[in-house]
Amino acid sequence: LYNYHLAKDNVRINDSIIVVEGFMDVIRLSTIGINNAVALMGTALTKEQIVLLKRLRCPVILCLDNDEAGLNATMSAGDQLFIEGLEVFVIRLDDYKDPDDYIVNKGEESFRLNLEAKVNYLDFKIKYLKTNLSNDSKEIAEGINNLLELINPITDPVYKNILIEKLVTEFNLDKEIIKTKISVPKIIKEPPKEIRSIKKTQVTKACEAIIYLMLNEPKYIKIFDKNMGYFPIPACNSLLNEIRSFYSDHNTINLADFLTYINEDEELSSLVKEIISESNDIVKPEDFDDYLMITKREVFNKRIDKLKIDLERTDDLDKKIAITKKIAELKKEV
Structure with a gap:
């Protein structure tokens, strides 16, 4: 993660980490006083990068490029981070390719407004599925089932119910059928780790x-x-x-x-x-x-x-x- 060593010191001040694609985006953000940003140096989020982001113990804001590859990367990274238990938000910058271009053309204030209006990842994903899925019934079912797998482990009953209501409304689904699919969260118990359990000298x-x-x-x-x-x-x-x-x-x-x-x-x-x-x-x-x-x-x-x-x-x-x-x-x- 490009700039991780500097961004981590600013996380405590901003209580979030912004993830972008390229190092020029990080540099441009620093010129407007936003120093809690890191770059993937590509579109793929690796396991090692997830480990580093988890260490920060703060919300992750995905602000990837405004093209199809960036959108797909947002969905992939969002799923990975959410499954790992991180709080994830999304920013999509209209009209311009990336944060660098956006700030150059629309300025600091406009970017900060987008930052304040960041969208919770699951809300973003519901809208994404509604907008981007074809009329193919199987594809729609696969998209909804994928979303249900993310909703299922949520322990807050109020938050879970709000997401169910949104899902039901957006896709005109039977709420009772949806509730039966997520009523019993799957709990996977990992075996106790024995590696390096000995007290260190x-x-x-x-x-x-x-x-x-x-x-x-x-x-x-x-x-x-x-x-x-x-x-x-x-x-x-x-x-x-x-x-x-x-x-x-x-x-x-x-x-x-x-x-x-x-x-x-x-x-x-x-x-x-x-x-x-x-x-x-x-x-x-x-x-x-x-x-x-x-x-x-x-x-x-x-x-x-x-x-x-x-x-x-x-x-x-x-x-x-x-x-x-x-x-x-x-x-x-x-």
């Missing part, structure tokens, strides 16, 4: 905090390499190598692109998502030196333990003296 937390800072600010990669160079935890080291490789290729770190970059490695991808979700409100840049010290101490302690084993195994006096001296030096560092 202070060292693990410190290593993951450093990785989190690297993913948000590349300067920490260089600082870490200068002071340490590797983690005492294998999984973190594997992830560090991928971060270095990505940074070397792109000279920057974009979280969404990085997740796509490592997507085929399920273990590393899961680790990144876990670090992101657990570290967002806890890890602070000003504590980097503390994280580094904890990590360094663990590395030195492991070196000391290995040297102690070497000390016990050797009978050579000179080697014993050298090892003892090295242990003393490392203890000073710790």
